Amino acid sequence: MPLSTVLPTLQEDSRTITILLVDDDAEQREYLAFKFLERVRCQVLNAKSVDEALALLEKHEIDIVITDYLMPEGEGTGVDLLKIINARSGPSPVLMLTTGYPDFLPDEVFNQIATVFCKPFSADRLINIALTNISSMQIAEAA
Secondary structure, X not given: OOHXXXXXXXXXXXXXXXXXXXXXXXXXXXXXXXXXXXXXXXXXXXXXXXXXXXXXXXXXXXXXXXXXXXXXXXXXXXXXXHHHHHHHHOOXXXXXXXXXXXXXXXXXXXXXXXXXXXXXXXXXXXXXXXHHHHHHHHHHHHO
């Protein structure tokens, strides 16, 4: 679906989309939040660890989770977060994983997430794919 089709659909939605960014690198979270807010009306929540992400998931309706794989802050990895989300609520909101270590990802991960982005990645490409996936989910829910 072309982005020119996706953005009007997202902008016309009566509910603001909510994005959860999970990364121990504050600069990375701030940069991605800025890039999302620059492109579409949304709420961006930030977490620096799996524990913080889980607390936010309990309180908010999240449309998409974008998480780093390796987070030394606290316990757990992006894969651990994926498994917890899936165990709690069935398939996760579209989950995207960023990593500088793709060779360390278990094979099962690739069947459970929308996309793996290897660092360094294009923020614009990540955002385009995230917005396309959110729009696809909204269209499926409306059908």
